[in-house]
Amino acid sequence: MRRRARILAIVSVLALVAAACAGDTTTTTAGGTPGTTAATDTTVAPSTTAAPSTTAEGSGDPIVVGGTLSLTGAFAATGAIHKLAGDMFVERLNAAGGLLGREVQWNLLDDESDTANVAPLYEQLISQDQVDLIMGPYATPNILAAMPVAERYGYTLPQHTAVLAPLMTYACQFPGWSIGPEPNSFIPNQIADALDSLDGAVSTVALLTNESGSTAFVSYGIADDPDDPSTLNILPERGYEIVADIPYPPGYEDWGSTAAQVRDANADLVLMNGLGAEANSLIEAMQQLDYTPPLMFALFPAPGLLLGLGDAAQGTLSVSIFEPNEPILEQMDPEVGEIVDEYAERAAAAQIPYTVFETQAAASWNAWEILVQGVEGAGSTDGQGICDSLHSTGADLTFSGAVTFDTAVNNFWETTEGLKQIQGSEWVMVWPEDIAAGALVGPTG
Amino acid sequence: MIEIQATVSGALNGSLFALMALGLSLAWGFLKVINLAHFAMILLSGYLTFELATSIGLGPIATIVITAPLMFLVGAMIQLGYERFDVSELNSLLISYGLLIITVQVVTNIWTADFLRLPAELNPFSAKSVGVGSLRFPVPTLLAAGSAVVLVVATELVLGRTYAGRALQAFGQDREIASAFGIDHRLLGVLLAGAVGASAAIAGMLFSIGGTLTPDLPFEWIGLVFAIVILGGIGNVTGTLYAGLLVGAISGLVAVVWTPSTSPFVVFSLVVLALVFRPKGLFPQKGG
Numbered sequence: 001m002r003r004r005a006r007i008l009a010i011v012s013v014l015a016l017v018a019a020a021c022a023g024d025t026t027t028t029t030a031g032g033t034p035g036t037t038a039a040t041d042t043t044v045a046p047s048t049t050a051a052p053s054t055t056a057e058g059s060g061d062p063i064v065v066g067g068t069l070s071l072t073g074a075f076a077a078t079g080a081i082h083k084l085a086g087d088m089f090v091e092r093l094n095a096a097g098g099l100l101g102r103e104v105q106w107n108l109l110d111d112e113s114d115t116a117n118v119a120p121l122y123e124q125l126i127s128q129d130q131v132d133l134i135m136g137p138y139a140t141p142n143i144l145a146a147m148p149v150a151e152r153y154g155y156t157l158p159q160h161t162a163v164l165a166p167l168m169t170y171a172c173q174f175p176g177w178s179i180g181p182e183p184n185s186f187i188p189n190q191i192a193d194a195l196d197s198l199d200g201a202v203s204t205v206a207l208l209t210n211e212s213g214s215t216a217f218v219s220y221g222i223a224d225d226p227d228d229p230s231t232l233n234i235l236p237e238r239g240y241e242i243v244a245d246i247p248y249p250p251g252y253e254d255w256g257s258t259a260a261q262v263r264d265a266n267a268d269l270v271l272m273n274g275l276g277a278e279a280n281s282l283i284e285a286m287q288q289l290d291y292t293p294p295l296m297f298a299l300f301p302a303p304g305l306l307l308g309l310g311d312a313a314q315g316t317l318s319v320s321i322f323e324p325n326e327p328i329l330e331q332m333d334p335e336v337g338e339i340v341d342e343y344a345e346r347a348a349a350a351q352i353p354y355t356v357f358e359t360q361a362a363a364s365w366n367a368w369e370i371l372v373q374g375v376e377g378a379g380s381t382d383g384q385g386i387c388d389s390l391h392s393t394g395a396d397l398t399f400s401g402a403v404t405f406d407t408a409v410n411n412f413w414e415t416t417e418g419l420k421q422i423q424g425s426e427w428v429m430v431w432p433e434d435i436a437a438g439a440l441v442g443p444t445g
Numbered sequence: 446m447i448e449i450q451a452t453v454s455g456a457l458n459g460s461l462f463a464l465m466a467l468g469l470s471l472a473w474g475f476l477k478v479i480n481l482a483h484f485a486m487i488l489l490s491g492y493l494t495f496e497l498a499t500s501i502g503l504g505p506i507a508t509i510v511i512t513a514p515l516m517f518l519v520g521a522m523i524q525l526g527y528e529r530f531d532v533s534e535l536n537s538l539l540i541s542y543g544l545l546i547i548t549v550q551v552v553t554n555i556w557t558a559d560f561l562r563l564p565a566e567l568n569p570f571s572a573k574s575v576g577v578g579s580l581r582f583p584v585p586t587l588l589a590a591g592s593a594v595v596l597v598v599a600t601e602l603v604l605g606r607t608y609a610g611r612a613l614q615a616f617g618q619d620r621e622i623a624s625a626f627g628i629d630h631r632l633l634g635v636l637l638a639g640a641v642g643a644s645a646a647i648a649g650m651l652f653s654i655g656g657t658l659t660p661d662l663p664f665e666w667i668g669l670v671f672a673i674v675i676l677g678g679i680g681n682v683t684g685t686l687y688a689g690l691l692v693g694a695i696s697g698l699v700a701v702v703w704t705p706s707t708s709p710f711v712v713f714s715l716v717v718l719a720l721v722f723r724p725k726g727l728f729p730q731k732g733g
Contacts, residue, residue: 072550072553072558073558073661074558074659074661076553076557076558076559076660077557077558077559077560077659079558080557080558080559211706246704246705247704247705247706248700248704248705248706249705249706249708249709251665252705253458253656253665253669254454254455254458254693254696254697254700254705254708256451256454256455256457256458256583256586256697257450257451257452257454257455257458257696257697257698257700257701257705258700258701258705259454260447260450260451260454260701261447261451261700261701264446264447276560276657276659277560277562277657277659280560280562280657281656281657284571284572284655285454285583287571287572287574288572288573288574288581288583288584288585289450289574289581289583290574290576290581302559302560305560305562305657308562308564308565309565310564310565310566312565312572351556351557352557352559353557353559353560353561354559
């Protein structure tokens with residue numbers, strides 16, 4: 001009996017831990033040893049020292065770029081996008097003669113979507129594998145974990161997607177995706193700008209927020225500072241009444257109850273600062289209650305998934321730094337079209353469900369271009385040299401244009417982010433008007 | 446009114462978790478196996494439902510014809526393994542955790558870690574609801590509730606009114622004594638584990654109708670499902686259903702009265718209190 005009680009206690013503790021982990025998107029879910037090398041052609045014995053090397057140009061040894069991505073676990077779906085974009089970039093770079101006349105090899109490790117794995121793996125890459133350069137991991141918590149290691153060893157850290165700009169304090173981290181230094185101000189203001197153009201069709205907003213770092217930051221600003229810019233503050237200042245404010249935990253499942261609450265609020269806009277498949281779940285739960293909101297916004301949805309809802313998701317808005325809409329491609333370098341087409345082909349072969357080269361892949365491409373242009377500017381792989389070069393000359397990015405880096409705003413460059421909208425069977429850039437590929441469609445019904 | 450709708454939606458949602466908990470509770474109560482591989486079978490069934498529906502056009506519910514027998518076999522084989530190696534209750538927890546991790550990785554390798562959802566044209570239930578007055582009963586969770594009730598009633602009938610059911614109860618109470626009375630505990634155990642596997646197939650199918658598939662789903666389910674097993678009473682079939690409905694209803698109500706973020710706090714506080722004051726569950730069995 002006592003043994004049974006002990007087992008019951010153990011299971012209860014495990015269940016509580018699992019529940020807590022489920023709410024934390026950094027759950028370890030995959031087997032294998034953290035750090036398993038993913039790419040087949042990316043492991044070499046580097047010849048450099050632990051500090052960022054200044055190996056002479058044209059030495060013939062490959063330049064090894066170390067980094068982790070979430071190839072398994074909760075972030076793996078997006079990790080696969082960054083891996084493919086990185087593979088393509090490195091292949092093109094090598095085909096064009098490499099970097100400083102040397103071949104580039106990417107030593108990519110799997111952090112298993114577990115933030116706890118990230119810092120040790122970057123320690124390993126730098127101090128044991130002695131890589132020449134590093135590339136950041138995917139997802140804000142992982143990037144935050146890698147940043148102190150890069151800083152300790154003096155490596156420049158290009159990173160794809162960290163949104164929490166105020167926390168990215170290392171002077172030599174360089175974002176590939178920028179929503180400016182204050183995403184918590186920029187995003188709600190951009191939404192308000194777009195709504196203003198609809199001539200009063202929207203006046204009330206129901207706000208839903210996933211309480212994880214980046215989405216809560218956009219809704220509520222920095223924790224414990226009610227005056228910090230936030231969706232909750234800015235929209236009322238811009239004349240939009242927030243009629244419901246519904247925070248929910250990561251891993252939330254009970255969308256039926258929340259849909260009832262949203263229906264009851266009867267807002268003109270359902271503004272969901274959420275992640276992944278959450279917008280799908282909410283839209284379907286609202287459908288089950290015979291309710292369709294006039295207009296819907298989803299902050300960071302899984303690429304492509306909302307399109308699968310068909311008519312139910314028509315008109316849904318989200319954010320984007322790049323969509324390969326025909327009018328946009330026509331204005332860009334022909335190479336962009338080639339990249340988009342190759343990505344679609346290879347993504348299909350890699351069984352990535354959504355094969356469109358959009359924000360995530362563009363951010364990855366940006367990060368690699370920042371690294372390469374920093375090395376070329378410095379003329380070496382010296383970490384401080386790369387950092388200084390990027391601060392002095394900025395970078396010219398295929399998908400975001402010329403950008404500059406200012407340490408006063410943690411290197412977050414002037415954003416090119418806009419709003420996209422589901423129109424027909426694709427996402428179409430609709431805001432701001434000067435980069436739009438189609439017109440913003442207002443509320444229905 | 447919104448409170449009533451939220452409570453109803455929550456309770457129906459809870460019935461799906463009760464369905465998941467039912468198999469776990471039976472295996473734990475009668476076979477003395479804490480089978481985390483049950484979550485692996487639910488996950489695999491959800492993905493097989495998706496695959497069969499999208500690749501050969503089988504209706505989501507019809508996929509049960511394939512997945513239930515398959516999961517019956519998987520469940521039975523796992524139980525045979527436990528029997529063969531005389532795995533203890535605690536070790537079954539550790540071994541089945543390993544099986545769960547392996548399954549998650551296999552699912553990731555086959556279907557990728559991306560979100561998968563049955564397309565609207567293949568899933569006529571996802572956006573449907575049944576209305577009674579101003580209340581709406583979402584069809585996916587209504588199906589789950591109906592399935593849970595049918596399975597619970599059937600299981601209670603088998604346990605209470607058949608020789609095999611009584612033998613299982615005897616086996617659950619004392620293996621040696623039951624064996625001494627001629628009960629073939631190995632065969633019964635394998636059959637029960639197979640049936641539990643089949644119930645996992647039903648739960649997986651129902652989840653795929655209403656939810657989005659990702660390989661790490663089991664880690665989101667485990668906390669809530671164990672809470673239901675503990676609140677319902679280990680091996681208490683009807684108690685598991687009641688606990689699922691109760692947990693779901695409380696979650697739904699708390700979500701609208703306070704916030705959705707408060708729901709886990711309330712539910713797991715209830716679990717802690719139950720462990721302290723009602724360690725055999727909130728719903729005592731007859732003679733229990």
